[in-house]
Amino acid sequence: MKLEGKYKFAAPQQKVWEAFTTPAILKQAIPGCESLTEYEPQKYDALLKIGIPGVKGTYSGKFEIVDAQPPNQCRMIGEGSGTPGFLKTETAIQLTTEGAHTVVNYQGDIQVGGLIAGIGQRMIGGIAKMMLNQFFKQMSQALES
Amino acid sequence: MSEQNAKKWVGQSYKRREDLRLLVGRGKFVDDIKLPNMKYAAILRSPYAHAWIRGIDTSAAEKLPGVRGVLTGTDVAAMSKPFPVGVPIPPKYYSCAIDKVRFVGEPVAVIVADTRYIAEDALDLIQVEYEPLPVVMDIAEAIKPEAPILHENIGSNIYSRRFIKYGDPDKAFAEADVIVKGRFLFPKYGSTPMETYAVVATYNPHTEEYVIHNNFQGPFVNHALTSIALGIPENKMRWIVPTDIGGGFGTKTGVYPYIALIALAARKTNQTVKWIEDRREHLLASATQTDRLTYMEFAAKKDGTILGIRDQAIDNCGGYIRAPEPGCAYRSNGNHTGAYQIDHCDRDVMVVGTNKCLTAPNRGYTCQELYFSTERMVDILADKLGMDPAEIRFKNFIQPGQMPYTAAGGGIYDSGDYPKAFQLALDMVDYKKWRAEQKKARAEGRYIGIGFATVVDPSVTNIAYVTTALTPEERKVSHPKSGSGESFLIKMDPLGKVHIIACTNPQGQGHETVISQIVADALGLHPEEVSVSDVVDTYDRVFTITTGSYSSRFASVGTTALLTAVDRLKVKIVKIGAHLLQVNIDDVELAEGKVRLKANPKKGISIKQIAGTAHWDQAALPLDMDAGLSASALWSMPTSKPPDELDRVDSSNTYGFACEIIVVEIDANTGEIKFHKWVSVHDAGTILNPMIVEGQVMGGITHAFGGALYEEFAYDENGQCLTASFQDYLCPTAMELPAIELGHIESPSPFTALGSKGIGEASCMSVPVAIGNAVADALKPLGIEINELPLTPNKIWHMMQKAKAGLPQAEAANRG
């Protein structure tokens, strides 16, 4: 599914860019992220425990940042697999300054496969959107601290 | 020899003897089989639609307590061969993915454990490394040169292609006053039997024999193909199908790879292994019918006479093609022109692969797709010419005086009176009244529509049709295929009681009951005096390639084979009787339970006495006669011949008629369809048991209703199946089905002993297009074309919104 939109952060662009490319902050922001360890520059091993209460799955996989043009844009590619299935996501982000704020525009493509895709298709779209909002909220909080 | 064959039981709604055991839980299904030390299998399935398998690590799974062993593609490749299939370059189809997966749900590994629970725990511990590949889901995309290729050894996604001409289509199209065109998409759906696949397999390493309990619809061709795949002769594989199967509908007639897979798991782990497919597995990876994209043109005169049909039909077999496909493209060639006198056809027939799950015949096999195009086209033509769609059908029908009629494609229609059946339906529905209602409704801005379908229902399968996948030149240098044989054995015990040994292998059709009715009439007995054993055991039964229940063949081939055996028994009884009476055969008759002198009916010998003698006093029998009292027949219809050099073949052997007239109203606010009236008229020749026939008709209607409005195996653009549970794969319930009135006429077949033909699939072929035609008729004021199914409220609403806004309709997307 395709997700597009934008989010406004109350922080300067350089700081937002750094937050998006710093593993420690990303780990705080990504919902259910239990670990995110860099094994090569901008390439990470990830462990996620995500879902909704009662229906959580553990996914292990990789995450990387490519085509980086600091502090303006990059693409983030992630994929993980676990017992409920697999996830793949590719999101392009562009940062622009608006006064004291930074606007992040995103265009993301999320693929969900396996058990959850077959059984949960009724809710996947909404849950994906919800997690994306959670990500931005948690990112916002991380930026404030 | 003359006998009295009083038809006392055939034609009655005699209560089914199968029902009691089914209702009180004493049916015998594969899952009732409990063997000593039996273990349980679970299957790891691919979550990707298209991917290389780079590695499988089963070490953690194998260490789990209770796990007895594991089978992967590497084992399967070493222990078996690909399933043979009748296409020029076959894909390598094994029962398990070897180096690549080609649809979501494809088996990747099998765990055998003490319980199914433990087996599934072990599946969670298997690590598979996949390298995903681009997927192709859409039929039109699959044939483009730049499409991702599923099978490297084939090099394209086209499994089979033939160009076939009947008559002189170029001339017909040149002479036409009008040509109409259409593009149609028939969805991938299936009949979801209540009982899923089930296998219990053992392997004896000392005798190198497999014993496999399963619920396949016969031995059919699958026994032969599975033994080839396992690399063994057929007499090293004992295939046992129990008394009861919980529905088949064709899902259990295609190559059933799990029989081989579980057999190999049993062999590798040296265990007795049971595998019961769960519903999610069934919806992901059992068998559905093909989805089909059709481009069609009709050439016609301006008086409505249809001169010719040109079509390109592309069937989608999914990730692999397996027997009896490419039957999907060829099975209906004999009745391609349906109920009409059309002599000229031009066909471009293709069978392709995409990353969807695999196919097998589904109730109606090929005809619902065919008629969805042709019957829609009849309405489109009528519309173009300003003719009433009923009138144009009457104009083109084959007339009763022309029966038996050889259709353009080679089908020999045995009997029928299409105008009479159609008129009956029109009278039952009160056609004039509904046209008047429609006019009134349209003036009020309401959308009422009347849809017709008048179709020929082919039953029985002549396996010759599959060879039309080969060109006439290719057929010349290969083994011909033909036939439709079925076998029965009748034996009479020393007290004159009769037992029938059958392996028609029914899945709920009530064969035991109908067999008892037929034999009772033939021998002057009560059905309760006729016992029947109808199971498949390839060691203990006489069978052939065509044996099984599929294609509604019991009523025609089955009954005739049965009566052939019964007649042979009667001949023997008469011979023994004449011999014991010391007279000539011509001097006696079989009547009222006796062989008696024609000249002196009081002098005779009872059948019971004859039976006693045949067993107890074998020396008293005529010389050169077998002792005991039994007879058998393995009868194939004489018209089951190979195709001729013009690709014409009698693809089925009996041809019934089904007609639907459906009146609908579309709710303009919600797109929901309301049914005002529905009449369904059938002609399946002689009716053997009206109650069973009604059940079959309603069953066929309901399955087709599902396909027309609710059911679809849907995939997203990445090949993920969206309908892997009954939450999303929607089978209609009793609440959704409207009231339906049934009507019958009987045009007995001259080709079968009782004149009966198949009835199990008729409405499957007519209902989808009748609903399509009704909705199209309803939405005519908006200029909406109906060319795909299922017709969901969401879809209809979107079409109506676009039409009201003056926007073009989207082309029907085959993403599923």
Place this chain on the structure above:
Amino acid sequence: MKPCAFEYFAPGSVPEALALIQQHQGKILAGGQSLIPLMNFRLGRPEVLVDINRIPGLDYIRQHDGTLQIGALARERDVELSPLVRQHCPLLAEAVSHVGHSTIRNRGTFCGSIAHADPSAEIPCAMCALEGTIKAVSPTGETVFTAEEFFLTYLTTALEADQMVIEASVPLLPPGTGWSFVEMSRRSGDFAIVAVATLLFMEKGVCTAARIALAGVASTPVRARDAEAVLAGQTPTPDLIAQAAAVVVDATDPESDYHASADYRRDMSRVLSQRSLTEALARAQGGN
């Protein structure tokens, strides 16, 4: 599919149940009509199940202080058929009758459906329309949630890990209140594509307040407050109802799925709201 292994406890009292939940992070099993399928699909993998079906005294449906109180183990079927509910809160009986099939309602519990918080479900939607409350208990005490604050998002409620829903309550509807529950689903018994619960509180032909709640159009049930405001203080007419129904759309934020697009759901929220309000008005004006 078969569920993963789990430990099973069947406490005989609420304190025992709460202790087990806290000790083991156990999942509560009441009717099991949502939980067990999730477990059988291995999408839900609780390590401990706390079966509360043996706890006595939790299956009540009773009238108390101007409300109807429904205990944690009251079955949906009992709520549907209860004379108290049918008399004093018929909207609830109607909404519950749309939950699955009667066989499911025989086992499923009213409070269980609330705790499950499926945004397409009928009972959470009706609770929002009725402005009902949900009482939860934990080892440390009791909390009462309003329906609105209880449902946070997909399958997620405001319940803390150590809390258990013990009771739901709804107000008694004054006589003469118009009510309606209208649902569109693919088949009888399926999840709602869109469902609408409406209430019209009337006084001498004037609508003093309206409530419009919808299921299937967002991550929780939603109240269409702007649409309600169109009717409040007015004499309802077909035109006014059509106006209000058009405004309902703005309160929705539906997703597209395989069965229905977001556009379709948006328009159906208007169509069904109009039908529901019309039906509610007819009831208010004279027939129930």
